[in-house]
Amino acid sequence: MISKTLMAASTRPIILAILSRGEDYGYSIIQKVKDISGGHLKWTDGMLYPVLQRMEMDNLIASKWKLSGESRPRRYYTITDKGRKELASELVSWRSVWQALVRLTKPIPVQD
Amino acid sequence: MFDLEKEIRKWKKSLQKHEVFENGIIADIELHLRDAYDAQRKAGLTEEDAFRQAVAQVGTAESIAAEYNKNRLVMLNRRSPLRPGRFMPALVWNYIKTALRAIRRHKGYSLINISGLAIGLTVCMLIVLWVVDEWSFDRFNANAGRIYRVYRNESATQKNSTTVLTPPPMAAALKSDFPEIIKATRFGYWHRQLVTYKDKSFNEPGFRYADPDFIDMFSFPLIKGNPETVLSNPYSVILTEKTAAKYFAEEDPIGKILTVNNSFNVTVTGVIHNESLNSSLEFDLLSPFVIILKESIGEKNAENWGFNSFGTYVMLEQSASADNLNQKLAGYLKKYSDEDTDELVLQPLTDIHLFSNLGHDLRNRGDIKYVWIFSGLAVFVLLIACVNFMNLTTARSANRAKEVGLRKVVGAERPQLIRQFFGESILIALFALVIAFILVELLLPLFNILSGKQLSSSWWNNPIILLGFIGLALVTGILSGSYPALFLSSFQPIRILKSTERSSGANPLFRKVLVIFQFSLSIFLIIGTLIISRQLSYMRNIDLGFNREHIIYLSIHGELHDNYGSIRERFLQNPDVLHVTASMTLPTNIQGSPRNSDVGRKAT
Numbered sequence: 067m068i069s070k071t072l073m074a075a076s077t078r079p080i081i082l083a084i085l086s087r088g089e090d091y092g093y094s095i096i097q098k099v100k101d102i103s104g105g106h107l108k109w110t111d112g113m114l115y116p117v118l119q120r121m122e123m124d125n126l127i128a129s130k131w132k133l134s135g136e137s138r139p140r141r142y143y144t145i146t147d148k149g150r151k152e153l154a155s156e157l158v159s160w161r162s163v164w165q166a167l168v169r170l171t172k173p174i175p176v177q178d
Numbered sequence: 179m180f181d182l183e184k185e186i187r188k189w190k191k192s193l194q195k196h197e198v199f200e201n202g203i204i205a206d207i208e209l210h211l212r213d214a215y216d217a218q219r220k221a222g223l224t225e226e227d228a229f230r231q232a233v234a235q236v237g238t239a240e241s242i243a244a245e246y247n248k249n250r251l252v253m254l255n256r257r258s259p260l261r262p263g264r265f266m267p268a269l270v271w272n273y274i275k276t277a278l279r280a281i282r283r284h285k286g287y288s289l290i291n292i293s294g295l296a297i298g299l300t301v302c303m304l305i306v307l308w309v310v311d312e313w314s315f316d317r318f319n320a321n322a323g324r325i326y327r328v329y330r331n332e333s334a335t336q337k338n339s340t341t342v343l344t345p346p347p348m349a350a351a352l353k354s355d356f357p358e359i360i361k362a363t364r365f366g367y368w369h370r371q372l373v374t375y376k377d378k379s380f381n382e383p384g385f386r387y388a389d390p391d392f393i394d395m396f397s398f399p400l401i402k403g404n405p406e407t408v409l410s411n412p413y414s415v416i417l418t419e420k421t422a423a424k425y426f427a428e429e430d431p432i433g434k435i436l437t438v439n440n441s442f443n444v445t446v447t448g449v450i451h452n453e454s455l456n457s458s459l460e461f462d463l464l465s466p467f468v469i470i471l472k473e474s475i476g477e478k479n480a481e482n483w484g485f486n487s488f489g490t491y492v493m494l495e496q497s498a499s500a501d502n503l504n505q506k507l508a509g510y511l512k513k514y515s516d517e518d519t520d521e522l523v524l525q526p527l528t529d530i531h532l533f534s535n536l537g538h539d540l541r542n543r544g545d546i547k548y549v550w551i552f553s554g555l556a557v558f559v560l561l562i563a564c565v566n567f568m569n570l571t572t573a574r575s576a577n578r579a580k581e582v583g584l585r586k587v588v589g590a591e592r593p594q595l596i597r598q599f600f601g602e603s604i605l606i607a608l609f610a611l612v613i614a615f616i617l618v619e620l621l622l623p624l625f626n627i628l629s630g631k632q633l634s635s636s637w638w639n640n641p642i643i644l645l646g647f648i649g650l651a652l653v654t655g656i657l658s659g660s661y662p663a664l665f666l667s668s669f670q671p672i673r674i675l676k677s678t679e680r681s682s683g684a685n686p687l688f689r690k691v692l693v694i695f696q697f698s699l700s701i702f703l704i705i706g707t708l709i710i711s712r713q714l715s716y717m718r719n720i721d722l723g724f725n726r727e728h729i730i731y732l733s734i735h736g737e738l739h740d741n742y743g744s745i746r747e748r749f750l751q752n753p754d755v756l757h758v759t760a761s762m763t764l765p766t767n768i769q770g771s772p773r774n775s776d777v778g779r780k781a782t
Contacts (some may be wrong), residue, residue, distance in 0.1 A: 092206065092210050105505075110237035112207055112238075112242040116242060117243030117245070123252065123253060138213075
């Protein structure tokens with residue numbers, strides 16, 4: 067079970083990562099998170115939208131409505147240049163945290 | 179039976195309870211809900227279960243609203259707070275309308291206010307015209323800054339004594355002794371000359387004499403004649419336009435011969451314009467100086483350094499300094515006249531009219547003291563008008579209080595209101611200016627009689643004066659609007675709009691001070707006027723020791739002088755004439771002018 071704090075901290079980089087692969091809409095983003103994390107990341111669906119709004123306020127993503135014939139109108143989000151930069155720096159941070167954890171939890175080699 | 183649409187509407191209603199959910203947000207979430215529902219249905223749930231599952235998946239309205247609220251706070255913090263613009267063009271028309279309405283609604287008050295300012299402005303403008311005229315003396319000369327009058331400082335023999343009278347040889351001597359003096363002229367008076375052309379004879383009080391350099395030094399425009407030669411023939415004369423018209427009417431005056439004192443002739447060589455020019459040197463006819471030597475004082479006096487009877491004017495080189503020359507002039511007179519202890523001093527031409535207080539000075543001078551006194555008077559009168567305006571406006575402030583309250587309630591800030599009221603007072607001042615322009619035009623002839631000046635409406639064409647007057651009105655508007663604007667804009671809307679009682683007016687102390695100031699100034703001016711008018715009426719009515727009624731006098735010169743006996747006889751033959759007598763001067767003006775005699779006659 068992932069803690070609330072870690073969830074909150076990871077939301078934005080995950081959304082940025084998803085959008086960096088192409089534009090997407092809210093419901094689909096939620097599904098992808100569920101699929102990719104194998105169900106470990108359980109977001110309350112409604113909480114996604116305020117986060118998207120906030121990210122749009124910060125100019126990390128942009129949105130526009132699209133009407134396609136077969137289905138409902140959907141608001142598609144795309145990542146901005148600023149968002150890409152943000153994602154890159156987040157990845158550096160996460161990697162260094164991860165590396166630190168890995169190094170610290172390696173078994174200490176026994177010296178003869 | 180389960181109705182999806184109805185359930186969604188119900189669910190949406192529960193979202194709408196939260197203020198933060200705008201319609202756009204609800205639409206986002208609703209679409210999500212429908213997608214989730216569809217997915218649940220595909221997974222095989224019943225309609226009702228699928229809906230319930232989807233709603234649970236979306237989450238509670240409270241928690242989502244809380245997140246949106248955080249966003250809203252961030253947004254509010256980021257946005258710069260709302261400020262009304264410095265100047266709102268959209269409101270200008272409203273300001274004008276309000277101002278005009280305030281003027282129209284209170285006609286009597288507006289009349290007093292505007293006419294008060296208009297009268298203040300009129301007085302101020304008339305005085306400004308007078309002051310400008312006084313300042314303009316001699317400044318029409320292109321070389322005014324380089325022309326100096328040479329006067330004698332007689333302090334060595336007599337304390338604080340000076341004279342502008344200098345001897346005939348001085349101008350030429352100065353010019354040859356000092357290279358920085360590039361031009362020099364003498365300027366001579368000669369008492370009334372009888373000038374005759376055919377059957378026309380006039381006693382000319384304005385016959386003057388100058389050297390040929392005069393034409394180059396001073397910028398009197400020569401209308402007819404050749405500036406190179408106009409004064410080169412000793413027996414030539416330049417006439418002013420007015421004098422030329424007097425003798426020759428429409429005829430061309432050039433080449434005509436005038437007879438002076440029935441003894442010698444002069445030929446007209448030029449016509450000059452000087453009527454509209456303010457010059458301390460006045461003349462009607464101008465002849466070469468040598469005529470005086472030949473016809474009056476004798477040519478032997480041309481080199482007489484003791485014959486101090488004429489003015490001397492010099493023009494310096496562009497780069498020369500008058501201070502340096504003044505130092506060089508120390509002891510100069512000794513060079514030509516051993517006994518002469520006087521010192522020569524240069525006086526700027528532009529100082530002659532207002533700043534000169536020398537012995538034997540030109541007549542018709544002004545005095546800088548009067549310029550300051552009248553300027554002060556102008557300021558005082560305008561101040562009274564401004565204070566009057568302030569008092570009237572603040573006293574009536576209650577009428578505008580509601581407007582101020584309302585404007586503040588709908589978002590006007592104090593600076594805006596201040597600007598509005600300043601604008602209003604400027605508008606009123608501009609109204610007053612228009613009236614003042616009309617008044618000045620109407621009063622100018624009367625003012626000319628009072629001041630003895632020839633001011634005309636030509637100031638309309640002088641952009642500096644015109645702009646100055648407009649500026650004066652603007653300053654008046656700002657000055658008189660300052661207190662009302664600050665006061666009116668300070669009203670608290672809640673007090674004005676809540677209470678029915680009327681605001682009691684401005685800071686009572688300040689208004690009392692204003693009223694006292696206004697009244698003391700007015701009383702001071704009224705008392706001053708009364709004293710002056712009493713003094714003038716005393717001068718008119720004082721018992722001079724003789725009966726001034728029925729006495730007339732005329733001055734006699736030249737040949738009349740020698741034939742007084744027969745003139746007297748002829749006068750006495752007239753039955754209206756009781757007595758005839760002659761005196762050297764008028765009994766009211768005994769200070770000597772030995773060549774004139776006066777004939778008095780008494781008529782019944």
